Amino acid sequence: MKCLRAKSSRANYKKKHFKNKSLQGKQTMSKPVNALASPRFCGIRTFMRLPYQTDLQDIDFAVLGIPFDTATTYKPGCRFGPAGIRAASTILKSYEEVLDVDIFEECSGVDYGDIDIIPGHLDESFERIEEGMSALLKNDIIPVVMGGDHSITLPQLRSIVKKHGPVALIHFDAHSDTGSDYFGKPYNHGTTFHWAIKEGLIKPEESTQTGIRGPLYGRDSLKFVRESGMQVITGWELHEIGINEAIKRIKERISPGTPVFMSFDIDFLDAAYAPGTGTPEIGGFTTHEALKLVLNCCQGQELVGMDLVEVLPESDNAEITSFAAAGIMHAFLSCVAANKRAKR
Template identity: 65%
Template sequence: MKKYHPVDSLQSPRFSGVSTFMRLPHVRTLEDVDFVVVGQPFDTATTFRPGCRFGPRGIREASSILKAYNPVLDVDLFEHLSGVDYGDIDIVPGYLEESHTRITEGMSPIFESGVTPVILGGDHSITLPTLRALRRHHGPVSLLHFDAHSDTSSDYFGKPYNHGTPFYWAMEEGLINPETSIQVGMRGHYYSKDCHDYALNKGMEIITGWELHEIGIPAAIERIRERIKGTKVFLTFDIDFMDAAYAPGTGTPEIGGFTSYEALRLVTESCLGQNMLGMDLVEVLPDLDHAQITALAAAGVIHAFLSVLAKNKTA
């Protein structure tokens, strides 16, 4: 067993104790850990339904049901990984650019240390300052992006930054390599065709939601793996990638999406054997999440990512 691991739920009931991700110890350390779980509770950049500032809390609470052994990959996470719940980045409520600066500065030492962050959002604008921190230490990276929306608008009401613009600015700032990046699941409507064309013209590959349904999960996984292989990869997962039936607790739900099983399989099989530098999962809105449907799905996707990290260590 690695140094940092969850509380033993055969000794302490899962509904007891302080709520941390997967009942990991809350220790703000980068020593003797392979990964850290970090909350970024910022939602001032939302454009429709706010409340995902409480996403990190909701995901942590739902994650108490998770266990260490993943039978799909035949791997026990904490035989191969040491991890902690690092706590939250202290954002500035109501102030986007100041909060983004705090996120960049807070994430920078994590990337510098070589520890893999697992980030709980927050709205999708948080990925931009995270990528700014990542570039400081790894240069431009490949982006593996699951979402119902491309998030490549240039502005909103004349302002550059919100949860629909992070990847426009990530490409403009040279934070990601579009030629080795891929967006998967886009099916939401656009304000204009320019948003879709911008990413394609930059060299981004896109598997739309309609196309993903048509070609199927195995074919999509093959395309994703071919696109990102041999590169440094950051995974960003917007929970509205899933159909609104599987993720009702989110700010901009979309129908015509994907099941929790499909999400688990895509993350698991796409990331196996890849050089994954970290991930975030964003846009969980607990106030609209009946029976924790969305938070449970989010926790499960993160568990799949951690399982991949553990399995990659056995290769």
């Protein structure tokens, strides 16, 4: 009954706040529901309780799900990642202290829903992902994607390059995902960046993979990515040099004005912080370290997109992986807002 009684106050809040004019004077802002008007456990689950909206007018960013896990090689179930992240994200608030920015004072954002993939059919799903992203990109909207397995990054990049050209990749992961094939087939969640490099979708000389660790198939497993010109900061190395040095190395490679795409595989985090994933790895990193990397590496960049992949709610003890994923996405959105403020 409390949820029903909150309906009118929530409607009044939306009427009052969702149409506030931006500092530029023209853009109308889409903002989350106020938790002081409607409790966080009420309403339909959207990311940060943003309005579910497919109208793309006056939007800076759109959060969307790609619930595809057909390309998983170990433990499936991350097709339910977007739902888990959305549920956890209701706890988030709009202000980010480190950057001193309120996301929705600077940006208008919506939850765009999910792209309807075809379960079990990789090539056809890739086509749907590429096409689904194009509507956002044509309207100069930054897509912020919840996966799904890591194979979904490849069709995203194919769509992004049509709009922005090749991108600098900021990639946080336990795995390089640069194998050429798997059982003789080219595409799965472990071959994504091999084909992204081969297709000219990313600029290896301006890109970095960070956190790579765990047992490999052989001593040459990272040979291709290193010879491509990509910087690889392994997990062991990151522990040795520290977060601040890694931030410096990542940022100094990116030329001013280069479009930047961030891909964050949740298994970058240590298995203790992210048990809810299909290929967990020990020896990883804390959520604090992840937030520090994202907030510093993405601030000041020409951000054109982001994805967070491989969240598997079925294995997620106490939802800690979904909460971590939502918080990392919030850090990225805070950078989008801070960058827009700086340009203004």
